[in-house]
Amino acid sequence: MPLHLTEIERVKTISKEDFYNNYVKKQKPVVIEKLTEDWPAYTKWKLEYIKDIAGDKTVPLYDDRPVSHKDGFNEAHATMKMADYIDLLKKEPTNYRIFLYNLMKEVPQLKEDFRWPDIGLKLVKQLPMLFFGGENSKVFIHYDIDFSNILHFHFHGKKRCILFEPNQTPYLYKVPHALISREDIDFDNPDFEKWPALKHAQGLVADLEHGEMLYMPEGYWHYMKYVTPGFSMSLRAFPRNPVNLMKAAYNVTIMRGFDNLMRKYRGQKWIDYKNEQAVIRTHKNLGLPV
Template sequence: MFKYREIERVKTISKQDFYQKYYKTQTPVVVEKLTEEWPAYKKWSFDYIKQVAGDKIVPLYNNDPVSADKKVNEPDARMKMSDYVDMLLKGPTDLRIFLFNLIKQVPDMQKDFFFPDLGLKLPIKDLPMLFFGGQGSNVFMHFDIDLANILHFHFDGEKQCILMSPNDTKFMYKIPYATICREDIDFDHPDFEKWPGLKHVTPYRARLSHGEMLYMPEGWWHYMQYLTPGFSMSLRSLALKPANFTNAVLNIFVKRIYDNYMRKQKGQKWIDYKNELAIVNTNKVLASIH
């Protein structure tokens, strides 16, 4: 098993302290009471979501591995939000909602939260994204393609968040031209014999409860587990480091386009090739340090 470092937690924080201690140093932190003055702190629950958005049709995704037969970001199912919430509350399911701009569809929800003044520029103020999951569902290990700084707020339930630094990427069996690692790695019960690179990573862990915020610095890997049914909202700030901003542009406008093209041309052979190359690349790093 991994030996986790617990992510630092604070009750509240000033703009100056957040900027100097966490943002400038790119260090994750949990702020427990940042949302207590928000209307959302009292209002946002599954009952409220059903009330204001129950009739909205939402895209649902499962955790099946990447396949050449499936389009990128193609939903596995669609249903009314009210039916999805009922399904979440009824029992475990691996169907999730991610990167969904529900607030754009329900403008009144914008009145329920405030953009925190923490020294970050949050330029896309009309695009806070929501994420939903049921007990036992998880979000595979990945980092965000735009390498953004992320303020991740959780509501109505508990979620466990596992983070790893970009410095550990070389040991993570990262898939080329993508922002994921090998999908057959079990990060709950890592097999260090099969994946020896994982012996060299330092995982960080935090458990989020209703109203708590996790700051995820740019380019950090993250793996989310819903311990109970719950939902979260993310606000994003562009990369601080010039190199990360450049890499974000390359990810979005070069690597992703090339990857999609090769997937159309080669199909499953391209995916299998990248999976194998992830092992080759990590083994080269391991060989260089032994």
């Protein structure tokens, strides 16, 4: 039995006013299919192009191993030359991903390939981040620490994006003092006997093709799977909702520091405790057996 997922609405193009009024104000996701068609990136941004202009850069890599108390916040699991990494992506499936990487700081000419969209959001100009993944590699379901509004552009291939609105959090086995769900849940094929709360979750899904953009509103959970090797770029805007702005400040200044402190002093016991509490609290709140 699969998750309850509804296709995310799609438009070919959209005006700034319609995007703001129909999606940003309503905090509703949408896929815009042709937003990038007049960008140089639309024709240039393929894996081979990235290899040509950034092949000598050493890049941080992440895999799908469970969180360990030994890992720092967003600490990479390995490094590799970009050229070698892209060769690996094209050769065979790999779990190694590049996550939240400011490649444009290393290769400024990439900035000439895209245009900051005039779409009704005040985008943070310093943070065009890139993400790469191999066939079938996955990004753990999570929501972003800063509650940003995100414009997520995909290039080279296909990527499946599953979203959950913040009001679906009670069904997602959120790990306390963290931004993730239980990492042993397979969101492609969930075991509803083991994770019965997921039967109640109502999600959204989009399969992004080359050049398409997905708008993800503030605090939305997102799970990403690279159906084929490819890469994406995210542009961000600060949260508009004052409550979310306060949540973001709390996450950055208090939650992250507290979690790092507890990892240091309690080690793996802290990670295990949080994972246990994700189940206990979810089932208790929904009246399910603990």
